[in-house]
Amino acid sequence: MRTTVILAGALLLAASLAQAGQAPVEAKNAWARPGTRGGNSAVYMEIHNAxxxxxxxxxxxxxxxxxxxxxxTRMEGGMHRMHKVEAIEIPANGRVELRPGGLHVMLIxxxxxxxxxxxxPLILRFERAGRLTVEVLVREQAAAGEYR
Ligand SMILES: [Cu+2]
Known part of the structure; x- marks a missing residue:
């Protein structure tokens, strides 16, 4: 009887973990601009924080x-300029969009x-969630309207 209860408890715990199975942080629709060897590119994606x-x-x-x-990338005096940032913050239970004209991962x-x-593959390192590997697809810049 006791064993059954413990087993049931373990199964419940496993089930709830699987359900919570949602990763703490997820990256979706990761894509990069085409680029030539020796040149630069940039990676864009949506990052979700659960x-x-x-x-x-x-x-x-x-x-x-x-x-x-x-x-x-920020507008300064009518010009787009890129700045290095120390970190990109993702709000609790929220999301951040890396997109052309804004935040991006620069490949140099x-x-x-x-x-x-x-x-x-691109490896992302988060302060809390740790490492996350995402697959990045190389494609042309999104059509107008695809990214707000
Ligand atoms: Cu850049």
Whole structure:
């Protein structure tokens, strides 16, 4: 009897973990601009945070580029300028969109050409959620309206 109760409890716990199975942080629709070897590219995606606390994307890495930085594009005197940012904050139970003209992961000095249809892994490191590997699809910039 006692064993049954313990077993049932363990199953319930397993079930609730599987249901909560939602990862603390998820990245969706990751894509990158095509680029030539030695050139630059940028990665865009939606980052969802299912945690009750805010999290921060603090670093990113990939073999396809010599250096990877977190950037933000801002308008300054009518010009788009990119700045390095230390981290990208994702609100508790919220999301952040990395998109052209805004936040992005900058790929500097590509080790290989990125062609439309290529896919490559990008590792994201979050302060709370830890490491997350996402698959990035190389494609042309979204059609007008696809990204607000
Ligand atoms: Cu940039």
């Amino acid at each position: 945690q009750a606390q805010p999290d921060r994307l603090v670093a990113a890495g990939t073999d396809v580029a010599e250096a990877v930085e977190l950037h933000e 000095r590509l080790n290989t050409a990125l062609r439309v249809g290529d896919r490559f």
